[in-house]
Amino acid sequence: MKITIITVVYNGAATIRDSIESVLNQTYSDIEYIVIDGKSKDNTADIVRSYGSRISRFVSEPDKGLYDAINKGIRMATGDFIGLINADDFYTHNQVVEKVVSLIERTHCDAVYGDVIYVNQQNKEKIDRYWKVGEYKEGAFLWGWMPPHPTCFIRRSVYEELGGYTLKLKSSSDYELLLRFIHKHKIKLSYLPEVLVTMRSGGMSNATLKHRWRANREDRQGWKLNGLRPYFFTLLLKPLRKIDQLLPKL
DSSP: OOEEEEEEESSOTTTHHHHHHHHHTOSOOOEEEEEEEOOOSSSHHHHHHTTGGGSSEEEEOOOSSHHHHHHHHHHHOOSSEEEEOOTTEEESSTTHHHHHHHHHHHHOOSEEEEEEEEEOSSOTTSEEEEEOOOOOOTTGGGGTOOOOGGGOEEEHHHHHHHOOOOSSOSSOHHHHHHIIIIIITOOOEEEEEEEEEEEESOOGGGSOHHHHHHHHHHHHHHHHHTTOOOOTTHHHHHHHTHHHHHTTTO
C-alpha cells in the first residue's frame, strides 16, 4: 500500500526541516512525499531542494492559498491513502505511518485519525494542549466534534468521488471537507488512540478571537454548502471542546 504525504508551505524556513525529517524518518517505506510551496520569499525552497530525490515531487509556484495548494498536491498524488502534515507540524514518532497502514489493513476503513499535542512555538518540550479525540459516533458533528485534520489519512478514491477542499472558505475548508466526508457521506472511520502529530501552537485556526469568530461563521457556511442543518448549539460546542484539551496541561 502506497501512502502519499503532502506538505504545503509558504515562508516556512524556520520549521519545515522538522516536518520533512519526521516524514523521511518513518519506518514505513512505501511513501510518496509531495511538497507544495507557494513561491516562498525566504529560503524554504532551498531547504526542500537540499533533500534531493528523497522528496518525491516538489513544486514552488504561486497559488490561491492553503487549500488551493492542498488540492494541487492531491491531484499529483498516486498513493492509496493521503495524509497531510503542515510545515510547522511534525509526526510525533517514526512509526506513525506504519501503525496507520496496519490499522487500515485490519479494518478496511476509508480514513484513519488520531490524537494531537500542541507545543510551545519556542520550546517543543512544553505541551500547551492535548487533543484526545476518542472514537467517532454517528452524529458526533452535531455535538461539536471533529477529528484533528492533520492526523487524518484519507483514501484517495474518496477525494476522487466526493471532491477536494472548497475555495469558498478561507479557514474552515478542512472542517467542511470532514463534515462532508464523515457526517454527510458516512465514510468508514478508524481511530488510532495515540498521539500522531505534534503541532506548534498559534496556527491559523488557533490564533485570535477575531479569527475564531470568522471560523465559526465559516463553519456554519460549511453546513449550508452541504445542505445540512446543525443544532442551534452545535457551533458553540465546537470551540468549547478545547477546554478539555487544556485540562492535562493545567
